Amino acid sequence: TQLLEQSPQFLSIQEGENLTVYCNSSSVFSSLQWYRQEPGEGPVLLVTVVTGGEVKKLKRLTFQFGDARKDSSLHITAAQPGDTGLYLCAGKETSGSRLTFGEGTQLTVNP
Amino acid sequence: GAVVSQHPSRVICKSGTSVKIECRSLDFQATTMFWYRQFPKQSLMLMATSNEGSKATYEQGVEKDKFLINHASLTLSTLTVTSAHPEDSSFYICSARVWRPNSPLHFGNGTRLTVT
Numbered sequence: 001t002q003l004l005e006q007s008p009q010f011l012s013i014q015e016g017e018n019l020t021v022y023c024n025s026s027s028v029f030s031s032l033q034w035y036r037q038e039p040g041e042g043p044v045l046l047v048t049v050v051t052g053g054e055v056k057k058l059k060r061l062t063f064q065f066g067d068a069r070k071d072s073s074l075h076i077t078a079a080q081p082g083d084t085g086l087y088l089c090a091g092k093e094t095s096g097s098r099l100t101f102g103e104g105t106q107l108t109v110n111p
Numbered sequence: 112g113a114v115v116s117q118h119p120s121r122v123i124c125k126s127g128t129s130v131k132i133e134c135r136s137l138d139f140q141a142t143t144m145f146w147y148r149q150f151p152k153q154s155l156m157l158m159a160t161s162n163e164g165s166k167a168t169y170e171q172g173v174e175k176d177k178f179l180i181n182h183a184s185l186t187l188s189t190l191t192v193t194s195a196h197p198e199d200s201s202f203y204i205c206s207a208r209v210w211r212p213n214s215p216l217h218f219g220n221g222t223r224l225t226v227t
Contacts, residue, residue, distance in 0.1 A: 006154075031213040042117070042204050042218030043155070050213050088154060092213065099145075099216055104154040 003027070004091050006102030014110050016078050021087055021105045024071045029091035032072045033099070034063055037086040079109045114138055115207050117219025124195055125227055132190045132222045134205030140185035141207035145216065149202045161188040195226040
């Protein structure tokens with residue numbers, strides 16, 4: 001089983017600040033997804049990255065997939081209270097359809 | 112597209128009873144669905160992989176006789192928690208994916224199970 005370490009586990013910041021969440025593994029993933037989850041709901045897909053070195057932007061969110069496809073980062077610029085939630089990275093194993101989830105980052109953006 | 116519907120969203124049951132949770136892919140066919148369990152402010156823990164027309168594959172430590180999975184059609188998988196106990200109280204989430212390379216998982220909205 002491939003492991004995916006996500007950090008930080010908890011993050012509390014003020015509105016307008018920037019932040020970065022990291023997912024790291026010693027294993028190679030064929031793709032990696034980032035999800036955001038609010039309490040009492042299922043995770044919602046934010047982005048899928050497939051190519052090593054790939055960078056994708058979604059408004060104030062920037063996602064990067066490491067060159068070796070072992071790590072990824074999520075950077076949020078000028079965070080807003082609406083960004084509050086649990087952020088999950090999930091890597092797809094190179095063989096099979098199984099997804100490995102990181103431990104999650106609970107983000108709180110205070111107004 | 113790629114909507115996954117999960118029902119019920121909340122259920123309260125008494126110890127010893129069984130509870131069935133349904134997971135449906137509304138606009139696509141899913142040969143494989145996944146069932147997760149999640150504790151507050153923690154990540155998802157994969158319980159089992161549900162395969163249409165065949166037996167589910169359970170993760171280590173998950174009791175197959177307690178968590179019965181049936182995937183009788185390409186759009187429906189069910190998870191039955193049998194003889195529920197308070198420690199089974201949790202948030203259960205299903206997911207499915209369109210079968211193409213690197214397609215992401217799409218999640219249901221989860222079921223909050225409370226066993227009294």
